[in-house]
């Protein structure tokens with residue numbers, strides 16, 4: 048397993064290009080199941096999660112390849128094994144998003160239950176309820192979800208909200224299934240995340256008839272079949288937010304290219320309130336911090352609220368604020384594996400059920416720390432760049448799931464990160 052050796056403190060300065068969105072790419076890759084033929088997806092990042100999704104699609108019968116210009120080519124002409132195996136699904140919870148398209152394409156799907164992960168339980172009851180509303184018969188067997196719709200699916204008005212609000216991949220599953228259902232489907236309390244809008248735009252390019260894109264009410268007129276597509280995924284707003292915090296926590300200045308500020312208004316608002324300057328440019332923004340980090344009061348919510356995927360990164364930043372801050376986690380109440388690790392670096396964080404009280408400290412001190420999940424590991428890298436001394440981040444494979452060669456993108460702008468095998 049690789050480790051990162053991070054020298055700090057550093058000050059970042061320069062330009063960084065934001066990659067395509069992991070969380071748009073994964074459901075869009077699953078959507079290619081719906082149309083027999085060759086789809087070409089561009090701007091799909093080189094991440095381990097993307098590779099795992101490719102393995103999953105290959106197991107179904109798809110042929111996956113990368114062209115010389117980096118485009119991801121998926122040939123879904125043959126789907127002769129509609130089964131999502133446990134060995135793959137347990138490595139990436141997002142694998143669940145093949146359930147809806149497989150069911151719609153083949154009339155049957157067997158997908159392993161995702162199980163829990165470091166950020167908490169990953170229930171799929173709303174996914175199941177939504178597909179049952181479309182007429183699927185679903186039961187559990189040996190840890191697998193068996194979904195059947197031998198006579199096809201039928202459109203319906205569906206309320207898809209749960210105790211935590213909308214579900215991103217639950218919306219993706221039901222939306223993809225509804226594109227081939229007979230008649231009209233209305234999905235109320237749909238997720239409004241930009242990644243879901245991107246999926247809907249891709250589906251419409253494949254011949255689906257979806258309206259209300261970006262709103263909590265999606266209307267789908269079922270069609271007989273879809274066509275393969277050529278599609279470019281949107282930039283990764285979570286990666287962009289992570290790099291914004293990198294500039295802020297090192298009192299630096301970064302020019303982010305290929306970054307859509309419109310997708311990140313809650314993040315930009317909170318960062319500006321902590322004293323960070325964010326100036327829009329033609330293709331992104333310039334992020335600068337000159338003065339002290341001001342305190343923050345953040346609650347994570349479904350889009351357009353503050354994204355849970357940037358909670359850990361903001362916690363690292365607010366650990367150095369000039370006073371007390373609070374972060375409340377309303378999406379994954381247990382998503383705090385990074386708290387103990389940041390405290391090992393002399394942060395002063397106190398967890399109170401689904402909230403963390405952050406007493407700002409003057410400086411962080413380097414220490415060996417353990418990555419636990421994708422975004423927590425990003426927070427530890429950010430803290431390591433600001434901390435005094437040499438920070439060792441273990442289990443770097445977590446960060447490789449969502450950030451493409453992050454050390455090769457941070458070092459040219461001033462970071463001192465070396466990847467070593469432990």
Ligand code: EPZ
Nearest residue numbers: 070141170171172173174209211214215216356378379421
């Ligand atoms: C997506 O996960 C993202 N993953 C997550 O990003 C992100 O944290 C999450 O949305 C929230 O924004 C991808 O897009 C691949 P949810 P998803 O269903 O769809 C509860 C990352 O770091 N819920 O929107 O699995 C659930 O427990 C990853 O890139 C149910 O109760 O999340 C949670 O509390 C981590 N029943 C809340 O809803 C269900 O059937 C939101 O989860 C489904 C979800």
